[in-house]
Amino acid sequence: MNTAPIKRGLPAMHPGELLREDIIPALDKSKTEIAKLLGISRRSLYDILDEKQPVTVAMALRLGKLVGNGPVLWLNLQRNYDLERAQKALSAEIEAIPTLHAAATLT
Structure with missing residues (x-):
């Protein structure tokens, strides 16, 4: 079974x-108005826009509601x-980990 990730050519987008x-x-x-509508600080919004902070579950709920597309x-x-x-970042370390397979059971 091939478990290699599918490459689509474009890097993942923050x-x-x-x-x-x-x-x-x-x-x-304005970004200030968007932050206010989301109920967050401008700094929090700017950190997400600058890709310095991740979108958390709570933020995904807020963004999904604001733009009408849900959190998913x-x-x-x-x-x-x-x-x-x-x-x-971890490719060398992950490559060194063996893949184990469960022993087949006799029926």
Whole structure:
């Protein structure tokens, strides 16, 4: 069984990039107003937009409600981003770990 990740050519996107480049400009509201609508500080929003902080479950709920697409997209973006970064950072260590297989049982 092949467990290698599928490569699609593009690196995983931090959710802050989507917010910064597409969502906030389309909403036609200031970042200060967006932060207020989300119930968070401007600093928290700017940290996400600058890709310095992850989108947490609570933030995904807030963003999903604000833009009407639910939390799953935001969580998936963050998960894929984190996974790709960890795979790059830990590739040598992960490669050294053997893959074990359960012994077949006789029936």
